[in-house]
Amino acid sequence: MLEQLEALEKEAILAVEQAADLKELNSLRVKYLGKKGPMTEIMKQMGKLSNEERPLVGAKANEVRTSISEKIQDKQTALEEAELRLQLENETIDVTLPGTKVTLGTTHLLSQVIRELEDMFIGMGYKIAEGPEVELDYYNFEALNLPKGHPARDMQDSFYITENTLLRTQTSPVQARTMEQHDFKNGPIKIICPGKVYRRDNDDATHSHQFTQIEGLVVGEKITFSDLKGTLTILAKRMFGEAREIRLRPSFFPFTEPSVEMDISCFACGGSGCRVCKGTGWIEILGAGMVHPRVLEMSGIDPSRYSGFAFGLGPERVAMLKYAVDDIRHLYTNDLRFTNQFAAKEMGE
Ligand code: FA5
Numbered sequence: 001m002l003e004q005l006e007a008l009e010k011e012a013i014l015a016v017e018q019a020a021d022l023k024e025l026n027s028l029r030v031k032y033l034g035k036k037g038p039m040t041e042i043m044k045q046m047g048k049l050s051n052e053e054r055p056l057v058g059a060k061a062n063e064v065r066t067s068i069s070e071k072i073q074d075k076q077t078a079l080e081e082a083e084l085r086l087q088l089e090n091e092t093i094d095v096t097l098p099g100t101k102v103t104l105g106t107t108h109l110l111s112q113v114i115r116e117l118e119d120m121f122i123g124m125g126y127k128i129a130e131g132p133e134v135e136l137d138y139y140n141f142e143a144l145n146l147p148k149g150h151p152a153r154d155m156q157d158s159f160y161i162t163e164n165t166l167l168r169t170q171t172s173p174v175q176a177r178t179m180e181q182h183d184f185k186n187g188p189i190k191i192i193c194p195g196k197v198y199r200r201d202n203d204d205a206t207h208s209h210q211f212t213q214i215e216g217l218v219v220g221e222k223i224t225f226s227d228l229k230g231t232l233t234i235l236a237k238r239m240f241g242e243a244r245e246i247r248l249r250p251s252f253f254p255f256t257e258p259s260v261e262m263d264i265s266c267f268a269c270g271g272s273g274c275r276v277c278k279g280t281g282w283i284e285i286l287g288a289g290m291v292h293p294r295v296l297e298m299s300g301i302d303p304s305r306y307s308g309f310a311f312g313l314g315p316e317r318v319a320m321l322k323y324a325v326d327d328i329r330h331l332y333t334n335d336l337r338f339t340n341q342f343a344a345k346e347m348g349e
Contacts (some may be wrong), residue, residue: 001042001045001049001053001057002056002057004042005029005057005060005064006020006040006060006064007062008032008038008039008042008064009064009067009068011181012028012032012068012071013067013223015028015032015072016072016075017071018073019075019079019240021079022076022079022080022083025072025075025076025079027146028072029072031088032068032211033065033068033069033072037063038336039061040062042057042061043061046058046061051079061079070183078253079089092242095263099134104343106153106340106342106343107242107342108316108317108331108339108342109317109323109331109342110212110315110319110321110331111337112342113315113318113319113322114194114212114214114315116165116193116239116305117194117214117235117315117318118192118194118235119240120235120238121192121216122238124231124234125190126140126190126191126192126193126216127190127191128192128193128194128210129174129177129178129191129192129193130174130193131168131171131173131174131177131193131195131243132168132206132333133162133167133168133195133196133197133198133218134165134166134167134168134277135165135166135167135168135288136165136173137163137164137166137174138164139164139168139176139177140158140166140169140170141153141271141294142167142170142298143173143176143180143295143298143299144173144176144254144255145174145254145255145292145294145295145298146254146255146294147217147265150254152252152253152254155168156199157172157199157200157201157202158198158199158200159198159199162340166198166246167197167198168195168198169197169198169199169310170197170213170215171193171194171195171197171213171215171244171312172214172215172255172310172312174191174193174215174217175193175217175255175291175295175310176213176295178191178193179217179219179295179296179299179300179301180300180327181301182301183221184220184306186221187220188218188219188220188221189217189218189308190193190217191215191216191218191221192214192216192217193214193215193217194213194214194315195212195213195217196210196211196212196217197211197213199211199214202327203329204319204328205326205327205328205329206317206320206327206328207330208328210228210332211316211318211328212315213312213313213315214312214313214315214317215233215290215311215312216309216310216311216312217307217308217309217311218231218309218310219291219296219301219306219308219310220306220307221305221306221307222307223252223307223308223309224305224307225258225290225309227309228288228289228290228311229246229248229307231311232246232262232286232311233246233249235295236262236264236285238282239318239322240264240267240321240322241308243265243267243268243270244264244265245261245264245265245271247262247263247264247265248260248261248262248263248266249261249263249290251289253289254292254294255289255291255295255308255310256288256289256290256291256292256310257289257290258264258289258290259288259289260287260288260289261284261286261287261288262284262285262286262287262288262311263282263283263284263285264282264283264285265282266280266281266282266283267283267321267322269281269303276321276324283321284314285294285321286311286312286313286314287311287312287313287319288310288311288312289309289311290307290308290309291307291308291309291310296308299334316328319331323342337339
């Protein structure tokens, strides 16, 4: 029986040494040390041995079991290390290889201009107000002193959805909505409203059927025309340079009285006349005026106590003037050769 045990040990150790992987090693563990294996078989026959032989065979059996199990453990460690080494080799990353360049997007020029204007007004204590793009005829026209059939409605050809709803043609309806809600216990109204507007204009170099506007509105006690003039002067100088002067020309908007259009002195020639200002030395930039007393009244504000001014400008036109963009459509067609030119500006270079 002792020889039998020695032969078994030799056979098992040889088999373990030759095991190619962990799976095979595990089957050998079951084969030699498992309940149905030869070791168990030998132990079962111990009963038949004499009293002298039994302890010798018992000790040998334990020795062989320990030796096989140690061998299996050593082999397992070796196989696991080899497997890990192989895995690490396969997953090696060559940090010297050139990487794939990730192209960074840039904020669109129009968004940059709108943000610049927003920052400027927020710095002057204005709040940003928003209103719906699908607007009621009442807020877009009637509450702004443009009753149905008023000829000035033709100035803003509209996309109607139903008889009483349309895509707003201007950001001025937000004025009416804000005034209606306002409680002067919380101080004066001081808002700007940036947003998209829609008109049935034919697209050309300076017109689009969808464009953006920024509306400004200040209403409170003792707000005068000189407050409007001062605000517009700051706007012109901040956006187009300290040397800019402004000129206000009489104009007409049904919701402001008096109404004006503002020109800035040409930033390209300084006022002497050039291609940009079409030889006049001035460039038209926005519409503005003192809020019409009827508009205040319709929004529930007492015109004998409160007064205000409003203005509306087109950020596209500001962007076109400031960055010499010759066609408004460049702002909508998403040609990367165009948009990427304004990335450096954003990074402050
Ligand atoms: C208005 O829309 C008035 N709501 C502005 C206003 C507000 C006046 C508050 C007084 C008080 P107007 O139709 O002129 O006004 O448009 C304002 C600006 O929008 C224009 O100066 C121009 O910059 C821009 N704009 C008008 N039509 C288009 C168009 N089709 N495409 C691009 N920009 C346009």
